[in-house]
Amino acid sequence: xxxxxxxxxxxxxxxxxxxxxxxxxxxxxxxxxxxxxxxxxxxxxxxxxxxxxxxxxxxxxxxxxxxxxxxxxxxxxxxxxxxxxxxxxxxxxxxxxxxxxxxxxxxxxxxxxxxxxxxxxxxxxxxxxxxxxxxxxxxxxxxxxxxxxxxxxxxxxxxxxxxxxxxxxxxxxxxxxxxxxxxxxxxxxxxxxxxxxxxxxxxxxxxxxxxxxxxxxxxxxxxxxxxxxxxxxxxxxxxxxxxxxxxxxxxxxxxxxxxxxxxxxxxxxxxxxxxxxxxxxxxxxxxxxxxxxxxxxxxxxxxxxxxxxxxxxxxxxxxxxxxxxxxxxxxxxxxxxxxxx
Ligand code: PBG
Numbered sequence: 047x048x049x050x051x052x053x054x055x056x057x058x059x060x061x062x063x064x065x066x067x068x069x070x071x072x073x074x075x076x077x078x079x080x081x082x083x084x085x086x087x088x089x090x091x092x093x094x095x096x097x098x099x100x101x102x103x104x105x106x107x108x109x110x111x112x113x114x115x116x117x118x119x120x121x122x123x124x125x126x127x128x129x130x131x132x133x134x135x136x137x138x139x140x141x142x143x144x145x146x147x148x149x150x151x152x153x154x155x156x157x158x159x160x161x162x163x164x165x166x167x168x169x170x171x172x173x174x175x176x177x178x179x180x181x182x183x184x185x186x187x188x189x190x191x192x193x194x195x196x197x198x199x200x201x202x203x204x205x206x207x208x209x210x211x212x213x214x215x216x217x218x219x220x221x222x223x224x225x226x227x228x229x230x231x232x233x234x235x236x237x238x239x240x241x242x243x244x245x246x247x248x249x250x251x252x253x254x255x256x257x258x259x260x261x262x263x264x265x266x267x268x269x270x271x272x273x274x275x276x277x278x279x280x281x282x283x284x285x286x287x288x289x290x291x292x293x294x295x296x297x298x299x300x301x302x303x304x305x306x307x308x309x310x311x312x313x314x315x316x317x318x319x320x321x322x323x324x325x326x327x328x329x330x331x332x333x334x335x336x337x338x339x340x341x342x343x344x345x346x347x348x349x350x351x352x353x354x355x356x357x358x359x360x361x362x363x364x365x366x367x368x369x370x371x372x373x374x375x376x377x378x379x380x381x382x383x384x385x386x387x
Pocket of ligand 1: 336
Protein backbone atom coordinates (compact mmCIF):
# COMPACT_ATOMS: atom_id res chain seq x y z
CA UNK A 47 0.00 0.00 0.00
CA UNK A 48 1.48 3.31 -1.13
CA UNK A 49 1.55 6.05 1.51
CA UNK A 50 2.25 9.75 1.03
CA UNK A 51 3.45 11.86 3.93
CA UNK A 52 3.08 15.64 3.77
CA UNK A 53 6.45 17.17 4.65
CA UNK A 54 6.73 20.14 7.06
CA UNK A 55 8.39 22.35 4.47
CA UNK A 56 7.03 22.72 0.91
CA UNK A 57 8.42 20.35 -1.68
CA UNK A 58 8.90 23.32 -3.98
CA UNK A 59 9.16 27.07 -3.54
CA UNK A 60 6.84 28.04 -6.34
CA UNK A 61 6.74 31.79 -6.95
CA UNK A 62 3.13 31.50 -8.06
CA UNK A 63 0.44 28.96 -7.29
CA UNK A 64 -2.58 29.85 -9.48
CA UNK A 65 -4.67 27.21 -7.70
CA UNK A 66 -4.77 29.47 -4.61
CA UNK A 67 -7.38 31.57 -6.44
CA UNK A 68 -9.58 28.55 -7.14
CA UNK A 69 -10.02 27.22 -3.58
CA UNK A 70 -13.71 27.90 -3.03
CA UNK A 71 -16.79 28.96 -4.96
CA UNK A 72 -16.80 32.25 -3.05
CA UNK A 73 -13.22 32.99 -4.02
CA UNK A 74 -13.74 31.94 -7.64
CA UNK A 75 -16.75 34.24 -7.83
CA UNK A 76 -14.73 37.15 -6.47
CA UNK A 77 -11.94 36.79 -9.04
CA UNK A 78 -14.13 35.92 -12.05
CA UNK A 79 -13.11 38.09 -15.01
CA UNK A 80 -16.32 37.83 -17.03
CA UNK A 81 -19.91 38.45 -16.02
CA UNK A 82 -23.26 37.94 -17.72
CA UNK A 83 -26.35 39.96 -16.90
CA UNK A 84 -29.86 39.57 -18.29
CA UNK A 85 -29.31 42.92 -20.05
CA UNK A 86 -26.50 41.32 -22.09
CA UNK A 87 -29.00 39.20 -24.00
CA UNK A 88 -31.18 39.81 -27.03
CA UNK A 89 -33.91 37.17 -27.31
CA UNK A 90 -34.87 36.15 -30.86
CA UNK A 91 -38.55 35.58 -31.77
CA UNK A 92 -40.23 34.24 -34.90
CA UNK A 93 -43.58 35.94 -35.49
CA UNK A 94 -46.21 34.82 -37.97
CA UNK A 95 -49.39 36.35 -39.34
CA UNK A 96 -52.82 35.46 -38.02
CA UNK A 97 -53.93 34.12 -34.66
CA UNK A 98 -53.01 30.46 -35.03
CA UNK A 99 -51.47 28.32 -32.30
CA UNK A 100 -47.71 28.32 -31.72
CA UNK A 101 -45.85 26.15 -34.23
CA UNK A 102 -42.92 24.27 -32.67
CA UNK A 103 -39.85 24.16 -34.91
CA UNK A 104 -38.64 20.56 -35.06
CA UNK A 105 -35.04 21.55 -35.78
CA UNK A 106 -34.97 23.94 -32.80
CA UNK A 107 -36.33 22.14 -29.73
CA UNK A 108 -38.00 24.66 -27.41
CA UNK A 109 -38.43 27.32 -30.11
CA UNK A 110 -41.80 28.05 -31.79
CA UNK A 111 -43.18 30.37 -34.39
CA UNK A 112 -45.64 32.65 -32.56
CA UNK A 113 -48.65 34.78 -33.41
CA UNK A 114 -48.47 38.34 -32.12
CA UNK A 115 -50.47 37.61 -28.93
CA UNK A 116 -48.26 34.65 -28.02
CA UNK A 117 -45.18 36.77 -28.72
CA UNK A 118 -46.45 39.36 -26.22
CA UNK A 119 -46.87 36.64 -23.60
CA UNK A 120 -43.34 35.34 -24.20
CA UNK A 121 -41.98 38.88 -24.13
CA UNK A 122 -43.59 39.38 -20.75
CA UNK A 123 -41.89 36.23 -19.47
CA UNK A 124 -38.58 37.54 -20.81
CA UNK A 125 -39.12 40.86 -19.06
CA UNK A 126 -39.68 39.04 -15.76
CA UNK A 127 -36.26 37.42 -16.30
CA UNK A 128 -34.70 40.83 -16.98
CA UNK A 129 -34.31 40.41 -20.75
CA UNK A 130 -35.66 43.56 -22.37
CA UNK A 131 -34.18 43.31 -25.88
CA UNK A 132 -35.92 41.34 -28.61
CA UNK A 133 -34.95 40.55 -32.19
CA UNK A 134 -37.94 39.89 -34.44
CA UNK A 135 -38.07 37.69 -37.53
CA UNK A 136 -41.19 37.56 -39.70
CA UNK A 137 -42.32 34.21 -41.07
CA UNK A 138 -44.66 34.09 -44.04
CA UNK A 139 -46.64 31.38 -45.78
CA UNK A 140 -45.55 30.47 -49.33
CA UNK A 141 -48.66 32.21 -50.80
CA UNK A 142 -47.50 35.58 -49.42
CA UNK A 143 -44.16 35.44 -51.24
CA UNK A 144 -43.11 36.80 -54.63
CA UNK A 145 -39.79 37.20 -56.46
CA UNK A 146 -39.27 40.77 -55.19
CA UNK A 147 -40.32 40.05 -51.60
CA UNK A 148 -43.01 42.75 -51.57
CA UNK A 149 -44.43 41.48 -48.26
CA UNK A 150 -41.20 42.59 -46.53
CA UNK A 151 -42.42 46.22 -46.54
CA UNK A 152 -46.08 45.48 -45.72
CA UNK A 153 -47.11 47.61 -42.71
CA UNK A 154 -49.61 44.84 -41.84
CA UNK A 155 -46.93 42.13 -41.94
CA UNK A 156 -46.23 40.13 -38.78
CA UNK A 157 -43.18 42.15 -37.73
CA UNK A 158 -44.78 45.63 -37.97
CA UNK A 159 -47.84 44.27 -36.15
CA UNK A 160 -45.69 42.75 -33.42
CA UNK A 161 -43.73 46.01 -33.10
CA UNK A 162 -46.86 48.11 -32.63
CA UNK A 163 -48.32 45.64 -30.15
CA UNK A 164 -45.10 45.41 -28.12
CA UNK A 165 -44.68 49.16 -28.06
CA UNK A 166 -48.26 49.57 -26.90
CA UNK A 167 -47.88 46.91 -24.20
CA UNK A 168 -44.38 47.71 -22.93
CA UNK A 169 -43.51 51.26 -24.05
CA UNK A 170 -39.87 52.12 -23.42
CA UNK A 171 -39.37 49.05 -21.20
CA UNK A 172 -38.20 47.10 -24.24
CA UNK A 173 -35.62 47.54 -26.98
CA UNK A 174 -36.97 46.25 -30.28
CA UNK A 175 -34.66 45.03 -33.02
CA UNK A 176 -35.85 43.69 -36.37
CA UNK A 177 -34.08 41.49 -38.88
CA UNK A 178 -34.01 43.18 -42.29
CA UNK A 179 -33.56 40.70 -45.12
CA UNK A 180 -35.62 39.49 -48.07
CA UNK A 181 -35.04 35.72 -47.73
CA UNK A 182 -38.23 35.01 -45.74
CA UNK A 183 -40.27 37.03 -48.25
CA UNK A 184 -38.99 35.93 -51.67
CA UNK A 185 -40.20 32.83 -53.52
CA UNK A 186 -36.56 31.95 -54.33
CA UNK A 187 -35.45 32.38 -50.71
CA UNK A 188 -32.44 34.57 -51.51
CA UNK A 189 -31.63 37.64 -49.44
CA UNK A 190 -31.82 40.08 -52.38
CA UNK A 191 -33.46 40.67 -55.75
CA UNK A 192 -32.50 38.35 -58.60
CA UNK A 193 -31.90 39.66 -62.12
CA UNK A 194 -31.11 37.76 -65.30
CA UNK A 195 -27.66 38.61 -66.63
CA UNK A 196 -25.66 37.28 -69.59
CA UNK A 197 -23.93 35.05 -67.02
CA UNK A 198 -27.16 33.69 -65.61
CA UNK A 199 -29.30 34.78 -62.65
CA UNK A 200 -27.48 37.03 -60.18
CA UNK A 201 -28.41 38.86 -56.97
CA UNK A 202 -28.53 42.53 -57.98
CA UNK A 203 -26.84 44.43 -55.17
CA UNK A 204 -28.19 47.93 -55.74
CA UNK A 205 -31.76 46.94 -56.64
CA UNK A 206 -31.82 44.85 -53.46
CA UNK A 207 -30.92 47.95 -51.44
CA UNK A 208 -34.18 49.63 -52.47
CA UNK A 209 -36.24 46.72 -51.18
CA UNK A 210 -34.20 46.48 -47.96
CA UNK A 211 -34.59 50.19 -47.27
CA UNK A 212 -38.36 49.91 -47.80
CA UNK A 213 -38.44 47.04 -45.30
CA UNK A 214 -36.35 49.00 -42.77
CA UNK A 215 -38.68 51.98 -43.16
CA UNK A 216 -41.78 49.84 -42.54
CA UNK A 217 -40.16 48.61 -39.32
CA UNK A 218 -39.15 52.13 -38.25
CA UNK A 219 -42.69 53.39 -38.90
CA UNK A 220 -44.04 50.59 -36.70
CA UNK A 221 -41.76 51.48 -33.79
CA UNK A 222 -38.50 49.55 -34.14
CA UNK A 223 -35.58 50.90 -32.08
CA UNK A 224 -32.99 49.23 -34.30
CA UNK A 225 -33.15 47.67 -37.71
CA UNK A 226 -30.67 44.84 -38.24
CA UNK A 227 -29.82 44.22 -41.91
CA UNK A 228 -28.62 40.62 -42.36
CA UNK A 229 -28.59 40.45 -46.17
CA UNK A 230 -24.86 41.23 -46.73
CA UNK A 231 -25.41 43.50 -49.75
CA UNK A 232 -22.66 46.09 -50.19
CA UNK A 233 -23.49 49.62 -49.07
CA UNK A 234 -26.72 48.72 -47.33
CA UNK A 235 -25.94 50.46 -44.07
CA UNK A 236 -25.38 53.82 -45.79
CA UNK A 237 -28.43 53.32 -48.00
CA UNK A 238 -30.72 52.38 -45.11
CA UNK A 239 -29.31 55.18 -42.92
CA UNK A 240 -30.12 57.75 -45.60
CA UNK A 241 -33.62 56.35 -46.16
CA UNK A 242 -34.36 56.42 -42.42
CA UNK A 243 -33.03 59.97 -42.04
CA UNK A 244 -34.95 61.27 -45.04
CA UNK A 245 -38.15 59.90 -43.52
CA UNK A 246 -37.38 61.59 -40.20
CA UNK A 247 -36.28 58.43 -38.35
CA UNK A 248 -32.94 59.84 -37.23
CA UNK A 249 -33.29 58.15 -33.83
CA UNK A 250 -33.76 54.64 -35.22
CA UNK A 251 -30.43 52.81 -35.06
CA UNK A 252 -28.74 50.22 -37.24
CA UNK A 253 -27.33 47.00 -35.85
CA UNK A 254 -25.38 45.71 -38.82
CA UNK A 255 -24.84 42.00 -39.32
CA UNK A 256 -21.49 43.27 -40.57
CA UNK A 257 -19.52 40.04 -40.33
CA UNK A 258 -21.79 37.28 -41.51
CA UNK A 259 -20.35 34.07 -42.88
CA UNK A 260 -21.88 31.65 -45.39
CA UNK A 261 -22.41 29.04 -42.69
CA UNK A 262 -23.79 25.53 -42.34
CA UNK A 263 -24.92 26.54 -38.85
CA UNK A 264 -27.98 28.45 -40.14
CA UNK A 265 -29.74 25.22 -41.15
CA UNK A 266 -32.35 25.04 -38.37
CA UNK A 267 -33.14 28.76 -38.68
CA UNK A 268 -34.08 28.31 -42.31
CA UNK A 269 -36.67 25.76 -41.26
CA UNK A 270 -37.97 28.13 -38.57
CA UNK A 271 -38.16 31.14 -40.92
CA UNK A 272 -39.08 29.11 -44.03
CA UNK A 273 -36.25 30.92 -45.77
CA UNK A 274 -34.02 28.27 -47.39
CA UNK A 275 -32.84 29.28 -50.88
CA UNK A 276 -34.67 27.30 -53.58
CA UNK A 277 -31.51 27.11 -55.73
CA UNK A 278 -27.81 27.74 -55.20
CA UNK A 279 -26.42 29.03 -51.92
CA UNK A 280 -25.48 32.33 -50.26
CA UNK A 281 -21.76 32.28 -50.99
CA UNK A 282 -21.91 35.20 -53.44
CA UNK A 283 -22.99 37.54 -50.66
CA UNK A 284 -22.13 35.99 -47.27
CA UNK A 285 -18.47 35.72 -46.26
CA UNK A 286 -16.07 32.86 -46.83
CA UNK A 287 -15.40 31.09 -43.49
CA UNK A 288 -11.69 31.03 -44.32
CA UNK A 289 -11.37 34.83 -44.05
CA UNK A 290 -10.68 36.93 -40.97
CA UNK A 291 -8.93 40.04 -42.33
CA UNK A 292 -11.94 40.52 -44.56
CA UNK A 293 -14.11 40.56 -41.43
CA UNK A 294 -12.30 43.67 -40.25
CA UNK A 295 -12.88 45.28 -43.65
CA UNK A 296 -16.63 44.50 -43.56
CA UNK A 297 -16.94 45.78 -39.99
CA UNK A 298 -15.06 49.01 -40.65
CA UNK A 299 -17.01 49.73 -43.83
CA UNK A 300 -20.29 49.38 -41.95
CA UNK A 301 -19.03 51.57 -39.13
CA UNK A 302 -18.05 54.24 -41.65
CA UNK A 303 -21.49 53.94 -43.28
CA UNK A 304 -23.16 54.73 -39.97
CA UNK A 305 -23.79 51.44 -38.17
CA UNK A 306 -24.45 51.90 -34.44
CA UNK A 307 -23.56 48.32 -33.48
CA UNK A 308 -21.75 45.50 -35.27
CA UNK A 309 -22.50 41.80 -35.26
CA UNK A 310 -20.35 38.72 -35.78
CA UNK A 311 -22.27 35.65 -36.90
CA UNK A 312 -22.08 32.71 -36.32
CA UNK A 313 -20.36 32.94 -32.94
CA UNK A 314 -18.65 29.74 -31.84
CA UNK A 315 -16.51 28.96 -34.87
CA UNK A 316 -15.61 32.68 -35.10
CA UNK A 317 -14.41 33.61 -31.61
CA UNK A 318 -11.08 34.64 -33.13
CA UNK A 319 -12.91 37.12 -35.37
CA UNK A 320 -14.76 38.59 -32.40
CA UNK A 321 -11.54 38.89 -30.41
CA UNK A 322 -9.67 40.49 -33.32
CA UNK A 323 -12.45 42.95 -34.04
CA UNK A 324 -12.89 44.02 -30.40
CA UNK A 325 -9.87 46.35 -30.09
CA UNK A 326 -10.44 47.93 -33.52
CA UNK A 327 -13.82 49.56 -32.91
CA UNK A 328 -15.53 51.48 -30.13
CA UNK A 329 -19.00 50.31 -31.22
CA UNK A 330 -20.90 47.70 -29.20
CA UNK A 331 -20.26 44.22 -30.57
CA UNK A 332 -22.99 41.62 -30.81
CA UNK A 333 -22.38 37.87 -31.14
CA UNK A 334 -25.12 35.75 -32.71
CA UNK A 335 -25.13 32.27 -31.16
CA UNK A 336 -26.96 30.84 -34.17
CA UNK A 337 -29.56 28.13 -34.61
CA UNK A 338 -27.13 25.33 -35.54
CA UNK A 339 -25.02 26.04 -32.48
CA UNK A 340 -28.12 25.80 -30.31
CA UNK A 341 -29.40 22.66 -32.03
CA UNK A 342 -26.01 21.00 -31.67
CA UNK A 343 -25.98 21.42 -27.88
CA UNK A 344 -29.61 20.36 -27.56
CA UNK A 345 -28.92 17.19 -29.55
CA UNK A 346 -25.79 16.37 -27.57
CA UNK A 347 -27.63 16.94 -24.28
CA UNK A 348 -30.52 14.74 -25.41
CA UNK A 349 -28.11 12.02 -26.41
CA UNK A 350 -26.66 12.16 -22.90
CA UNK A 351 -23.28 13.22 -24.27
CA UNK A 352 -22.96 16.28 -22.07
CA UNK A 353 -24.53 18.30 -19.27
CA UNK A 354 -26.65 20.96 -20.99
CA UNK A 355 -26.59 23.49 -18.15
CA UNK A 356 -22.81 23.50 -17.91
CA UNK A 357 -22.27 23.45 -21.66
CA UNK A 358 -24.63 26.38 -22.27
CA UNK A 359 -23.01 28.37 -19.48
CA UNK A 360 -19.56 27.73 -20.92
CA UNK A 361 -20.62 28.77 -24.42
CA UNK A 362 -22.34 31.99 -23.35
CA UNK A 363 -19.43 33.05 -21.16
CA UNK A 364 -17.03 32.28 -24.02
CA UNK A 365 -18.84 34.78 -26.23
CA UNK A 366 -18.63 37.47 -23.57
CA UNK A 367 -14.98 36.66 -22.84
CA UNK A 368 -14.09 36.87 -26.54
CA UNK A 369 -15.41 40.43 -26.70
CA UNK A 370 -19.17 40.45 -27.22
CA UNK A 371 -21.13 43.17 -25.43
CA UNK A 372 -24.45 41.65 -26.42
CA UNK A 373 -25.45 38.09 -27.24
CA UNK A 374 -28.32 36.90 -29.38
CA UNK A 375 -29.12 33.37 -28.24
CA UNK A 376 -31.98 30.89 -28.30
CA UNK A 377 -30.57 29.62 -24.98
CA UNK A 378 -30.94 32.96 -23.19
CA UNK A 379 -34.37 32.67 -21.57
CA UNK A 380 -34.02 29.02 -20.57
CA UNK A 381 -30.52 29.63 -19.17
CA UNK A 382 -31.73 32.55 -17.05
CA UNK A 383 -34.95 30.85 -15.94
CA UNK A 384 -33.09 27.67 -14.96
CA UNK A 385 -30.27 29.47 -13.14
CA UNK A 386 -27.60 28.05 -15.48
CA UNK A 387 -25.52 31.24 -15.49
C1 PBG B 1 -31.56 36.08 -42.71
C2 PBG B 1 -30.98 35.48 -41.48
C3 PBG B 1 -30.44 34.20 -41.28
C4 PBG B 1 -30.13 34.11 -39.92
C5 PBG B 1 -30.43 35.35 -39.34
N1 PBG B 1 -30.94 36.18 -40.33
C6 PBG B 1 -30.33 33.04 -42.20
C7 PBG B 1 -29.44 33.08 -43.35
O1 PBG B 1 -28.68 34.02 -43.60
O2 PBG B 1 -29.53 32.12 -44.12
C8 PBG B 1 -29.58 32.90 -39.22
C9 PBG B 1 -29.83 32.85 -37.75
C10 PBG B 1 -29.65 31.51 -37.13
O3 PBG B 1 -29.17 30.55 -37.74
O4 PBG B 1 -30.02 31.41 -35.95
N2 PBG B 1 -30.73 36.22 -43.77
